[in-house]
Amino acid sequence: MKAKEIRDLSSHERQQKLVDLKEELFNLRFQHGIGQIENPTKLKQTKSDIARVMTIIRETENQNQE
Secondary structure, X not given: OOHHHHHOOOXXXXXXXXXXXXXXXXXXXXXXXXXXXXXXXXXXXXXXXXXXXXXXXXXXXXXHHO
8 A cells, every 4th residue: 555545635534544554464363373364574574565655644734733
């Protein structure tokens, strides 16, 4: 997911996306632990997406405070 796509989402949609990504990461870690993960690079990509969403959420919070 690109940063521009995340910025185009509403605040509520960003929060929901973050929840969805964290749930997906949990499931991927579980699959990795039992050896059934199909694409191990998906773990890294999901972590990056979570960080990207959290960064943009923080940016908008800081802009609203100013």
